[in-house]
Amino acid sequence: MRPVRVGLLGLGTVGCGTVDVLRRNREEIIRRAGRAIEPVAAAVRDPARPRSCPVDGLRLTTRPEEVVADPAVDIVVELIGGLEPARSLVLAAIERGRHVVTANKALIAHHGNEIFAAAHERGVMVAFEAAVAGGIPVIKAVREGLAGNCLRQVAGIINGTCNYILTAMREEGAEFEAVLAEAQRLGYAEADPSFDIDGIDAAHKLTILGSLAFGIPLQYERVHVEGIRGVSRADVAFAAELGYRIKHLGIARRTGRGVELRVHPTLVPARELIASVDGVMNAVLVEGDAVGTTLFYGAGAGADPTASAVVADLVDVTRALTADPGNRVPHLAFQPDALADLAVVPMAEVESRYYLRMQVEDRPGVLAEIARILGEEGISIEAVLQKEPAAGAADVPLIMLTHRVREGQVERALTRMRGLACMRAGICRIRLESFE
Amino acid sequence: MRPVRVGLLGLGTVGCGTVDVLRRNREEIIRRAGRAIEPVAAAVRDPARPRSCPVDGLRLTTRPEEVVADPAVDIVVELIGGLEPARSLVLAAIERGRHVVTANKALIAHHGNEIFAAAHERGVMVAFEAAVAGGIPVIKAVREGLAGNCLRQVAGIINGTCNYILTAMREEGAEFEAVLAEAQRLGYAEADPSFDIDGIDAAHKLTILGSLAFGIPLQYERVHVEGIRGVSRADVAFAAELGYRIKHLGIARRTGRGVELRVHPTLVPARELIASVDGVMNAVLVEGDAVGTTLFYGAGAGADPTASAVVADLVDVTRALTADPGNRVPHLAFQPDALADLAVVPMAEVESRYYLRMQVEDRPGVLAEIARILGEEGISIEAVLQKEPAAGAADVPLIMLTHRVREGQVERALTRMRGLACMRAGICRIRLESFE
Structure with a gap:
């Protein structure tokens, strides 16, 4: 099926982000939407200005009306911001039967009622996920x-x-x-x-x-x-x-x-x-x-997060243009014939950081014995927490946090550590992950 | 347009929650989906068992196959859980051209590939937002x-x-x-x-x-x-x-x-x-x-949050059955002819709690003067924070948190407080809200 063609009004931060994401994730988007989404034209103020994205393959013009009127454009993406000329351009695009995606919150807040009525009348789609909270799909x-x-x-x-x-x-x-x-x-x-x-x-x-x-x-x-x-x-x-x-x-x-x-x-x-x-x-x-x-x-906000929302809207419009209504969104997000059989990594190959808790004999040299095994298995220690023994106790809890390492290495080290004479109980191992 | 009719398999916690939400929010759902969504039948193990939701208007049966085969049912909602008979019933519903909504994570995880292929073949929708993270629309x-x-x-x-x-x-x-x-x-x-x-x-x-x-x-x-x-x-x-x-x-x-x-x-x-x-x-x-x-x-989890996801899926299916693909979801969530003109509350009528920061003269009686004005305006104080004066300073910061009160009352009190001889600077007022 032929690509859906996108004309951009504005090629600043978000415009370039949108072109970048569409190109970078082209294959992923085809798998999700069932066809390619291609930026083909962009209206800019100064065609000579350097851009943060490649503009090859994009028809650049200083006249946004040309993008709106371009018969090769299926969806107009409005990213110039502000009320005018954004409002007139969006209404002109709708009038010509183009679908519209916009990130312009001022435009929707002030003129949304008028724009939606025009879109309804003309039977085209207007999407604006990027207008609120950038990349968060809250709309x-x-x-x-x-x-x-x-x-x-x-x-x-x-x-x-x-x-x-x-x-x-x-x-x-x-x-x-x-x-x-x-x-x-x-x-x-x-x-x-x-x-x-x-x-x-x-x-x-x-x-x-x-x-x-x-x-x-x-x-x-x-x-x-x-x-x-x-x-x-x-x-x-x-x-x-x-x-x-x-x-x-x-x-x-x-x-x-x-x-x-x-x-x-x-x-x-x-x-x-x-x-x-x-x-x-x-x-x-x-x-x-x-x-x-x-x-x-x-x-x-930001180029890529806002582009995430703009491209999600483009996928939404493309799915509506492409699929029968009941199968608009594939069950598993990707088209059934585009499922990948990526290998599932065996647990021994998974990398993580680890929390290890041991109960060890309270005598000199114990930490050295354990550290030696970890070192030999290529595991570096990030933090150690050793507590005073409880009154009258002959052993103490010893806690270690490791750096990032493969689970197989940890398992080998644990097997060896369990054999140490200083170990007083089983070793508790919990994975540690950071997400920010 | 005639209501979309729903047949439930299972009328336990989530089933009753779904019936409750569909009935409680019937008008809101019509405004959003363009037509009513009506529970009409339910398969249960014991029809005599007391339920947490009203069952009037629901055809109860102990035979789930009857719900699946019922020509009056447009969408089958599977809430019995587990693998069998859930799998066979869902496949039978698909075979008969019914759309399916399910909250059954085990079923999707184990048999989703088979179920989606059958749905694709037969051209019906299968939705399962409730299967992951309950009410959170993460799918x-x-x-x-x-x-x-x-x-x-x-x-x-x-x-x-x-x-x-x-x-x-x-x-x-x-x-x-x-x-x-x-x-x-x-x-x-x-x-x-x-x-x-x-x-x-x-x-x-x-x-x-x-x-x-x-x-x-x-x-x-x-x-x-x-x-x-x-x-x-x-x-x-x-x-x-x-x-x-x-x-x-x-x-x-x-x-x-x-x-x-x-x-x-x-x-x-x-x-x-x-x-x-x-x-x-x-x-x-x-x-x-x-x-x-x-x-x-x-x-x-829970009856109502899971029902939130089940009903969202029902609205999704209903919108797909009802609207042209391009206008599946109304721009402003509700159908254009169903927009309400709810009054916007004037700020003076808005209720909130308030943080007030004043700079006051450091002498006895000041707190009493301020508290008297607040009391006369019907404002009760929840917390007061008064700091020591800085070395050599003749005045001190005084912070108050109020209970919930109308903004107009606070404004009247502030006007009076600004006239007090003990006030050394403007009063800072910030609203305080809690969301849990």
């Missing part, structure tokens, strides 16, 4: 995965710049201005940061989440918006002393009096999961009457 | 939301019983056997708990996640499985001392040598988000080349 979760619930609330850390600043204020005990300057230097905040730190970006996303949760029209102008300029180092410290962390949250909540739509700094109990979401990461908590409280965590 | 996330990624690994806390036991061992410093007995008393562990605590249930779920992530056939027999019987109180304590927590994880990881599929107790750095997932809660971490690390958190 899909709320719209489909939790569709059986009466939702009570959505509360999200949905602006990475604010979360980065508040996290750094806590960890470094620094004032807002100092951290903002640092964030700007690191590229986590714009030169003009007001869109982020005054809460406008979060309010766009909350507008969308509120509509998805409660089935109300998009109404950005009704969201109460506060940013984080008023939060001082003292507040962050006092909150910590009282057992709280300050997070910039967007909250959409159903109450007996109506729907609350608000964006503001918020104290959250430090023990709650959402309070542990730090740095530039995003998280959205969704509470439903059946499911209870769920939380969706991930990167909310 | 949808992996299969669709992250479809642009080359996935590197999936790692999940996917058995609530194990997580409950390991959490309680840490929090109470108790031994495995004592906590297991307590879990059985509370209904978090079965009378015969081996399916959970020996890792079999988690291995079923990991089998499914591994296939979805890497596009490999379901191969339960190749999963390395260890349970938590070997984890002692001492290990939990030593791990904590070294900065780790012990979690029972299912890990599917792509490596240069193939795919690792393993289920076992694992030390995880205490600062990582997945280490904070406690009690019966589940969480699945998914790492992709574009999105980076994401995490999906929620209830992994």
